[in-house]
Amino acid sequence: MAKYVARRLLQAIPVIIGISIVIYAILLSAPGGPLAKFANNPKVTNEQRAKFMAAWGLDQPIPVQYCRWMGFCDPNQPGVALLTKSGVPNFLPSGIGGGDNGMAHLSLGFSIDTGEDVGLLIGRAALPTLILAGTALIIWILLAVLLGVVAAVKRYSFFDQAATVFSYIGLAMPTFWLGIMLIILFGATLKWLPVSGMIDSRLSPPFGTGEYWAYFGKAPLTAMVDLLRHLILPVCTLVAVSIAGDSRFVRASMLEALGQDYVRTARAKGLSNRTVVFRHALRNALLPVVTNIALEIPFLFSGALVTESIFSWPGIGRLTLRTIQSFDYSVLMGILMIIAVLVVLANLLADVLYAVVDPRIKY
Amino acid sequence: MTESRVPAPGAAAQPDEIERVPDGPGADYEIDLRSLSQLELAWRKFRRHRLALIGLGLFAVIVVAAIVGPFLLPFTPVPPRPDQIVYTGRPPSLAHPFGETGGLQADVLMLVLNGARTSLFLGVTSMLIGVVIGTIVGAVAGYLGGFIDNLLMRIVDIMLSLPLLFVILVVARFFRDAKDNVWSIILVFGLLGWMGVSRLVRSLFLSIREREFIEAARAVGVSDRRIIFRHILPNALSPIVVAASLIIAGNIIGEAFISFLGFGINPSTPTWGNVLSNSLTFILQGNWWWPFFPGFAIILTVLAINFIGDGLRDAFDPRSRE
Numbered sequence: 087m088a089k090y091v092a093r094r095l096l097q098a099i100p101v102i103i104g105i106s107i108v109i110y111a112i113l114l115s116a117p118g119g120p121l122a123k124f125a126n127n128p129k130v131t132n133e134q135r136a137k138f139m140a141a142w143g144l145d146q147p148i149p150v151q152y153c154r155w156m157g158f159c160d161p162n163q164p165g166v167a168l169l170t171k172s173g174v175p176n177f178l179p180s181g182i183g184g185g186d187n188g189m190a191h192l193s194l195g196f197s198i199d200t201g202e203d204v205g206l207l208i209g210r211a212a213l214p215t216l217i218l219a220g221t222a223l224i225i226w227i228l229l230a231v232l233l234g235v236v237a238a239v240k241r242y243s244f245f246d247q248a249a250t251v252f253s254y255i256g257l258a259m260p261t262f263w264l265g266i267m268l269i270i271l272f273g274a275t276l277k278w279l280p281v282s283g284m285i286d287s288r289l290s291p292p293f294g295t296g297e298y299w300a301y302f303g304k305a306p307l308t309a310m311v312d313l314l315r316h317l318i319l320p321v322c323t324l325v326a327v328s329i330a331g332d333s334r335f336v337r338a339s340m341l342e343a344l345g346q347d348y349v350r351t352a353r354a355k356g357l358s359n360r361t362v363v364f365r366h367a368l369r370n371a372l373l374p375v376v377t378n379i380a381l382e383i384p385f386l387f388s389g390a391l392v393t394e395s396i397f398s399w400p401g402i403g404r405l406t407l408r409t410i411q412s413f414d415y416s417v418l419m420g421i422l423m424i425i426a427v428l429v430v431l432a433n434l435l436a437d438v439l440y441a442v443v444d445p446r447i448k449y
Numbered sequence: 450m451t452e453s454r455v456p457a458p459g460a461a462a463q464p465d466e467i468e469r470v471p472d473g474p475g476a477d478y479e480i481d482l483r484s485l486s487q488l489e490l491a492w493r494k495f496r497r498h499r500l501a502l503i504g505l506g507l508f509a510v511i512v513v514a515a516i517v518g519p520f521l522l523p524f525t526p527v528p529p530r531p532d533q534i535v536y537t538g539r540p541p542s543l544a545h546p547f548g549e550t551g552g553l554q555a556d557v558l559m560l561v562l563n564g565a566r567t568s569l570f571l572g573v574t575s576m577l578i579g580v581v582i583g584t585i586v587g588a589v590a591g592y593l594g595g596f597i598d599n600l601l602m603r604i605v606d607i608m609l610s611l612p613l614l615f616v617i618l619v620v621a622r623f624f625r626d627a628k629d630n631v632w633s634i635i636l637v638f639g640l641l642g643w644m645g646v647s648r649l650v651r652s653l654f655l656s657i658r659e660r661e662f663i664e665a666a667r668a669v670g671v672s673d674r675r676i677i678f679r680h681i682l683p684n685a686l687s688p689i690v691v692a693a694s695l696i697i698a699g700n701i702i703g704e705a706f707i708s709f710l711g712f713g714i715n716p717s718t719p720t721w722g723n724v725l726s727n728s729l730t731f732i733l734q735g736n737w738w739w740p741f742f743p744g745f746a747i748i749l750t751v752l753a754i755n756f757i758g759d760g761l762r763d764a765f766d767p768r769s770r771e
Contacts, residue, residue, distance in 0.1 A: 101603075101606060101607060101610060104603075104607045105607055105610055105611060108607060108611065109611065109616070112616060112619055112620060113619055116619050116620070116622045116623055117622060117623060118622060254752060254755065254756075255748060255752065257751075258698070258747070258748045258749075258750075258751035258755060259744075259747075259748050259751075260702050260705050260709075260725075260744065260747055262705075262706070262709050262725070263705075263725060263740065263744035263747065263748075266725070266728070266729065266732055266740045266744070267737065267740065267744070269732055269733075270732050270735055270737045270740070274732060274733045274734065274735035275735045275737075281733075391614060391710075392706060392709065392710065395710065396729075406615065407710065410615075410618055410619065410622075410712075418615075422612055422615055425612045425615075426610055426611070426612065429610050429612075430610065
């Protein structure tokens with residue numbers, strides 16, 4: 087098993103490098119750039135533009151910029167500089183004279199917009215996304231399994247058919263449309279729930295700052311209730327759309343398990359219906375479901391893009407949209423690489439989980 | 450009996466394949482045995498699928514509306530009324546059954562109909578591009594195998610691991626300044642949406658090329674190109690058609706997504722995504738009719754296509770033979 091995981095991780099490295107090259111090339115060759123916002127500003131001279139581009143190394147050819155981003159080139163010297171000024175290869179650790187830039191040194195660089203460390207910037211945006219996506223994921227798995235199991239046990243009942251209709255509609259529905267309708271219904275018309283942000287800015291300091299945590303420590307109950315109220319609509323949006331496909335999947339898997347011989351044997355032994363359904367059938371039916379959910383995790387991380395933007399949720403999705411608009415290459419590359427790594431890891435996790443939950447499978 | 454009937458595709462679902470034609474009074478029946486073609490068999494099964502028929506009807510209505518609608522209600526945004534600077538729109542009424550938007554005060558029905566044309570055109574055209582590329586790549590990989598197969602499939606792996614939504618957003622930038630960028634968005638969806646088809650086609654080719662009739666074709670000296678296009682491809686067609694139908698649905702939703710985020714088709718061109726996106730400014734005023742109807746149009750279209758896809762899958766599936 088360990089050998090298998092190690093082999094898969096090794097195989098993932100060229101794929102991730104390939105992805106990084108493709109993304110980097112697409113990103114940097116797209117028209118525009120961090121200076122596009124000054125395009126119509128007569129006060130910004132060409133000299134100033136050139137200075138800015140040179141300061142950020144954006145005047146170099148794209149392959150050189152990529153090498154710097156990877157940490158193989160020294161950004162303090164022009165062109166392809168594989169050796170640092172002290173003559174040591176740049177990709178080696180800085181402790182023995184190598185450089186300190188790029189992926190080789192686990193650095194994602196600095197934001198062109200704000201100058202912040204990209205790792206910190208993404209880390210700060212990750213917490214709201216994790217809160218939103220984590221809550222959605224838990225509710226979504228529980229509901230999908232519950233709906234799927236009930237629909238399978240009561241096959242062709244009214245409930246089953248209603249669930250089928252809802253899942254068809256859910257699969258056809260754009261996420262953001264549901265979000266908009268929820269905002270109009272519960273936010274604008276009924277005025278029951280807040281429709282934007284994570285917290286009520288009239289009551290508490292901005293989320294994630296030191297003052298916020300101090301406030302949180304003083305009045306944890308108020309802060310939690312405030313956060314939960316802000317969570318309801320975006321979580322509903324994410325869950326309603328994702329659940330449609332997964333509850334169908336659980337249902338199909340459960341129906342297959344219920345048709346197996348061991349289920350008939352269990353029933354013939356006189357076990358109660360509940361034991362048969364939950365102990366015998368469900369545990370086997372969940373095998374494919376587990377892998378399916380593992381594969382969906384990275385998309386929850388990135389797929390909340392639209393939901394975050396509708397509800398002004400200060401997470402990764404909003405950061406991505408903002409940086410796409412302002413051409414903040416280093417932040418964007420950082421986010422995209424994290425997502426690419428998550429996709430690869432989720433694939434691996436799915437395969438490993440499959441072997442863990444099903445002892446018949448060996449690698 | 451003189452006249453042999455040529456059945457139209459729709460007539461193929463006669464209760465049985467044997468037609469009995471009386472040949473004069475008291476004469477014996479002459480029996481005309483006719484086997485059904487694959488297409489006729491599929492149509493018979495498709496017709497039994499109630500949801501698929503509903504989907505087909507619905508889709509036909511939407512297509513007709515998309516073609517005829519813009520002639521009845523041409524796209525003409527009205528300038529804002531001088532007496533009100535911010536005009537928040539009007540709910541559905543007899544004159545405007547889908548209501549009126551805020552801002553430019555356009556009829557929502559008119560926007561939805563004009564959007565239907567662009568959105569459907571985009572969905573179908575980009576599907577065609579994606580399916581053609583995917584089929585060629587999959588066919589070459591599956592038929593030739595070896596190094597080329599490996600190379601092409603690794604490219605597919607990388608393309609599939611790309612966060613597609615982001616790539617679309619970034620690539621869409623290339624074309625953002627064009628005045629009419631419908632075609633560029635179509636290309637983006639086509640060029641980034643072929644990987645699933647290529648995997649499917651490859652797996653089909655891998656299994657079909659090992660069959661006896663391919664061996665026979667090769668034995669009599671049929672060229673590779675002819676084997677691929679005349680012998681293997683027709684046998685692989687039905688799963689491709691099913692996949693293609695679902696790609697249309699995916700592309701329609703995809704267009705709505707990126708136009709909604711402001712990276713898609715030029716905001717002045719009415720598409721379902723653009724109408725939704727524009728409505729966002731006014732949602733806190735509670736004018737639900739503006740976003741509701743374009744979204745509802747998307748749902749109906751995608752539902753119809755999904756139903757058709759389900760029907761096609763059952764119809765082409767040899768295991769579901771009544």
